[in-house]
Amino acid sequence: MRLYVAVARGSFRRYATYLGATVAGTFANTVFGLVLCFVYTAVWRANPEAGGYDVADALTYVWIGQGLIMVVAIWGGGSPDDLAARIRSGDVAIDFYRPVSILAWYLAADLGRAAYHLLSRGVVPFVLGALLFDLHRPSPSGAALFLLALPLAVVVSFALRLLAALSAFWLLDDTGPRSLLGFVALFFSGLTLPLVLFPDGLRHVALVLPWQSFVQLPADLFLSKRTGLDAVAGFGLAAAWAAVLLLACAAVLRRAERRVVVQGG
Amino acid sequence: MADLAARVLEPVVDFGRIARLWMRATMAYPASFWMLAVSSPLTTGLDFVALVIIFGNVDDLGGFSLTEIGFLYGATGVGIGVADLVVGRVGNLGELVRTGRLDTMMTKPVPLLVQVCADGFALRRLARVLQSGAVLAWAATYVDWSPARVATTGAMLVSGSLIFAALFVGMSCLQFWTTDTAEVANGFTYGGNTATQYPLTVFPVEVVKALTFVLPIAFVNWYPALYVLGRDDPFGLPSWLQHASPLAAVVCLGACALAWRSGVRHYTSTGS
Numbered sequence A: 001m002r003l004y005v006a007v008a009r010g011s012f013r014r015y016a017t018y019l020g021a022t023v024a025g026t027f028a029n030t031v032f033g034l035v036l037c038f039v040y041t042a043v044w045r046a047n048p049e050a051g052g053y054d055v056a057d058a059l060t061y062v063w064i065g066q067g068l069i070m071v072v073a074i075w076g077g078g079s080p081d082d083l084a085a086r087i088r089s090g091d092v093a094i095d096f097y098r099p100v101s102i103l104a105w106y107l108a109a110d111l112g113r114a115a116y117h118l119l120s121r122g123v124v125p126f127v128l129g130a131l132l133f134d135l136h137r138p139s140p141s142g143a144a145l146f147l148l149a150l151p152l153a154v155v156v157s158f159a160l161r162l163l164a165a166l167s168a169f170w171l172l173d174d175t176g177p178r179s180l181l182g183f184v185a186l187f188f189s190g191l192t193l194p195l196v197l198f199p200d201g202l203r204h205v206a207l208v209l210p211w212q213s214f215v216q217l218p219a220d221l222f223l224s225k226r227t228g229l230d231a232v233a234g235f236g237l238a239a240a241w242a243a244v245l246l247l248a249c250a251a252v253l254r255r256a257e258r259r260v261v262v263q264g265g
Numbered sequence B: 001m002a003d004l005a006a007r008v009l010e011p012v013v014d015f016g017r018i019a020r021l022w023m024r025a026t027m028a029y030p031a032s033f034w035m036l037a038v039s040s041p042l043t044t045g046l047d048f049v050a051l052v053i054i055f056g057n058v059d060d061l062g063g064f065s066l067t068e069i070g071f072l073y074g075a076t077g078v079g080i081g082v083a084d085l086v087v088g089r090v091g092n093l094g095e096l097v098r099t100g101r102l103d104t105m106m107t108k109p110v111p112l113l114v115q116v117c118a119d120g121f122a123l124r125r126l127a128r129v130l131q132s133g134a135v136l137a138w139a140a141t142y143v144d145w146s147p148a149r150v151a152t153t154g155a156m157l158v159s160g161s162l163i164f165a166a167l168f169v170g171m172s173c174l175q176f177w178t179t180d181t182a183e184v185a186n187g188f189t190y191g192g193n194t195a196t197q198y199p200l201t202v203f204p205v206e207v208v209k210a211l212t213f214v215l216p217i218a219f220v221n222w223y224p225a226l227y228v229l230g231r232d233d234p235f236g237l238p239s240w241l242q243h244a245s246p247l248a249a250v251v252c253l254g255a256c257a258l259a260w261r262s263g264v265r266h267y268t269s270t271g272s
Helices: A002-016 A019-046 A055-071 A079-089 A092-097 A102-132 A140-166 A175-188 A200-206 A216-222 A228-257 B002-026 B030-054 B066-099 B101-106 B112-118 B123-140 B147-172 B182-195 B205-214 B222-228 B239-243 B245-266
Strands: none
Touching: A002 A102, A019 A055, A019 A102, A019 B182, A055 A102, A055 A140, A055 A216, A079 A092, A079 A102, A079 A140, A092 A102, A102 A140, A102 A228, A140 A175, A140 A216, A140 A228, A175 B030, A216 A228, B002 B030, B002 B112, B002 B123, B030 B066, B030 B123, B066 B101, B066 B112, B066 B123, B066 B147, B066 B182, B066 B222, B101 B112, B147 B182, B147 B222, B147 B239, B147 B245, B222 B239
């Protein structure tokens, strides 16, 4: 366990090195947040109850979404990208003969990265948004549930990104699967548009897919739209997806191990 | 005269050569290529899907209908799509500085900007142009066309591409000074693209004025589209602005050229 804490801490510090990138990325997130806030203000002016949200809920949702892009790595990235590069270069062979679990090692690294992104690229746009707009004030329980949902979201996202990265064992180049995954995640996480605005059928599908735990679930917990048993059900679904996807990762890794050929040297 | 033609044509030919090289390289992994070919237009199309879903919840957005917004969306999408296809890779400048590849490029007898923009050329970036073009074509069927409106539309698409190209290159010059700030440029380019996907009436008038006179992104689609759609300026701004997009493009290109020159002049190798 201490090993994985060290891995996570190392990953945290690695990302913390690039301060310029953090500032620049936060700037970009804030620009998008501003644009979306004005658009959503117009939407909720035209329909004040769209999706069961009021305008403050909608604007809060915007900043939660912009804050979570990097934390949950909705577009991709994080430690699975490192693994994909090592698969292509062959360095992955070294990972295989380390006496630690590849899965746990990379998961720890990704959690460390997420922690850094939460404290930097998560908090800053949200604070800026709260200064500029009237946002929803969360109840203590809502805020607590929101924070609890984040690690779960990162684990689900990690497992999906890792599956895409592992395709490099067969395809060598993982950019195709990665970008397909990015597209699906962008839409079904609720980052493009809150899932609550989706038409009935599509919404029902979106709300049981793993990606809803990226933005929609944390936001609904923060906004106290999901409380009590409803919140428990949300956690249960996300946890079930996390378990299934991690098991799939482990199974794929076992098969991949047999494909690795070390060419001496 | 022939001399001048050669000077203009040569960089284009060079660009084509490098681009072809990279296209061959991506085809080395066909499965990945085809997945990218499918996911790229889907990803860029999501913004429009979002608009359609929004219109399932409201009747109009900022006083504009879905077909009118489709025209705005398609126009800005074609603009940024063309710019991204040709010069978008300039956003990778910091990486080239960091790895020292920029030094290698400077020793080669091809203009630096051409090499930087053609580096890692990916045909899949055509996806945004095609997808936005499809939306624009659909929206165009609802427009009451006249020769002047056709001409304005053509000027809009050319100017829009040039304005976005100038933004891509100009903003990337920041990376000559700080190599890891690629995302600042994204805030302006893709941020500007997102902002102009909607009618500017959703923004406060100060934002609209800033997008007109400070960072002239509104000329990418908004002003010419007002003319083509036959709408009065909702903010009461003068109507000559609706024909000023080419002028805005020239100004942007001038500023961009200055930024690039001073960036290259300032550049000192990392020595790696």
